[in-house]
Amino acid sequence: MMTGATQAQNMMGLDVTSDAFTKSMMTRSELEAAIAKLPAGEVLDLTGKSLNGLDLSGMDLRRTKLQAARINDANLSNTNLEGVVLDQAWALKSNFTGANLKNSSLFATQFGGGKLDGADFTGAHVAADFTNASATKAKFDGADLSADEKNQSMGLMRGAFKGAKLDGASFKGANMQRVFMEFASLRGADLSGANLRKGEFAAADLTDANVAGANFDGADLNSARIGKMKGEDQALNLDKAKNRERAVVN
Template structure:
């Protein structure tokens, strides 16, 4: 139970990240070279055997487990709980994690390309620098840090990346995509209210019907992005490239965006 509390504490502390300075301070507080963030308590074979032995309807509790550096590619992990797990540098490319709880998990510089994360929960999850190209996070709850991640062609249709208004005492919990590559991503109907996408690249992304109200997209690149029905009410577009957006005239409340006069319109 002590280990469980420590793991959750680390995850909750990570969830408090709200800006670059806070993120840097948090990383300074954690020794990413320690065994907790570099070694694994189980092997892939151990996981496969444990999942195979699960009684019908039960899940394998991997809360706070160190699974760093493991090759879990193409594994079916739908019957696991990965809350507060440490998956630093792990390979989950093509893995099936539909509906899995990944809240407060640590997975910096890891490989999630093509992974199925439909309906998964990533609240306070740390995926800085991760590769998620082609991954499917449709309808997922995404309030973690994906800064500097590669997410080209990712699916976030109907996903909730918005700020959590219920836990203000814990800090602002929201989807963070600072300097993230979201080129060609699909965010149809996604909720990005108050999400952070400063300097993110959204070239050719599909934002049809997305809610960007109050989001921070300063410096973001919306070149060729489809913004039909996207709501920009109160979004901070300072220095954002919005001049070559597709169907900009069909966007909602673009005239109500903040710092519109400072956005690049050409």
């Protein structure tokens, strides 16, 4: 039973317990065969396909398109998804441990309750939902997690990490403007050089996080733990953060 990160889904009136979200239309062997038969330069279009529950661990999926695909409760640990389009894909409670998602497109992708420890999102477009997911030691260096304020037909799409475990994760130089990090654990995370403008960090834990060069202009720190941040003296506009006086500093 999928729980925890279904608020957005339920708002869309979708039944995440239906066959489309719980069963698979093909096996791993069939997927491997389809990729192997691809003509040079072509991509296997899996848009909207149901691949729920499959063990795809270690596969090279760079020649696939997974837009709006359903890959819930699937094992994608150590898969190569570099540059793959996963916009609007459903990956609730799936395992992406150690996966390569560099430069991938993750617009409105649902990772709620998933396991993404050590995954690499370097340079990716990450307007995705990671509610209650675990992404410890994951890499988001240079990634774009910011809100798309020009296109709000689906609401304010941005990196959403409510309650996520991001201890030791790296966000060096990432664009995190208006990112949603309420109740997230960022203990020991590297936020150096990140753009945190107007980010929502209420009740987030930034203990031992490296914030050197991070821009806090307008970031909401209400009840956030900021007392033991590293590089605080090199942070930008920390004095302009919202609700800094309500942050926890001990």
